[in-house]
Amino acid sequence: MPVAQRTPWRVARLLWAETRPVVQTIFAVRYWVGAVVVLAADGAFGPATVLGAAGWLLLTMSTYLVNGVSDLTADRANGSTRPLAQGLVGASGAVRVAWALAVGGLVLTALTGTVALVLCAVAMGVLGWAYSVGPRPLKCSVGGTALASAGGGLLTYLAGAAAAGAAPAAPHLAVFVLLALWMAVAGATKDLGDRAGDQAAGRRTLPVVAGHRAATQLIAAGCLLLGLVTVVVADTWPEVLLPALVLGAGAVVVAVLAVRSAEDAPRAAVRRPYRAFMVTQYAVNPVLVLSVLA
Known part of the structure; x- marks a missing residue:
């Protein structure tokens, strides 16, 4: 893509596409389902629920962005049309954005003052990055992939419940x-x-x-x-x-x-x-x- 076309808005849209919006949507659905289940019982809707949702979105975006970088070889071999595989955004820049998103997500969840939510967020950040990077990424084994998939889903439901103030x-x-x-x-x-x-x-x-x-x-x-x-x-x-x-x-x-x-x-x-x-x-x-x- 010509340099003249790489406006901040254009790059942001490409990075958003790389995080797989369909997947981001289902993570948001899980979070809010966890919150609604508790709110319908004895939970309390407040700023913590909204801040938690924003923080969780940043964390899941970070996870899938770094995953896109780590999957470049496989994605190109599979003919992926995602921005990183197509060379529309650079891998090093995507990693920097992923770090910023991860830090931002942890900060937002910490601002809720909800210990259970912060613990879920830390666990989600570690699990998400361990899936893609490190000496033995979880994605490289059947058991690791299953652990990351199940763990990420359950943590998201529990995070929504924690942000709403109670256990499901x-x-x-x-x-x-x-x-x-x-x-x-x-x-x-x-x-x-x-x-x-x-x-x-x-x-x-x-x-x-x-x-x-x-x-x-x-x-x-x-x-x-x-x-x-x-x-x-x-x-x-x-x-x-x-x-x-x-x-x-x-x-x-x-x-x-x-x-x-x-x-x-x-x-x-x-x-x-x-x-x-x-x-x-x-x-x-x-x-x-x-x-x-x-």
């Missing part, structure tokens, strides 16, 4: 844990279409380690097992029946799409299980909120 009730905490596990299990579908690039970058994702067919079978089995657990949760706590049913239905859909996924299919087709995973996330969270407010 047991039924809602159970759904939060299920959704965190959903990210670890069904979220692995994201790697199905990225196998070539991940292998080139030295990442040992599930499809790289086990092969495409075995990976889809393991993902399908994990989703179905998680679906069974949702039935147990719904039976134990009828107040979360609807979100549990939606998650269970999504688990079946992802399992079916995964086992039907062909390795040599177009990349858009291979990513169908991942799209179903994302749609399920977007569906479960508002249903949980509606069940709480009903």
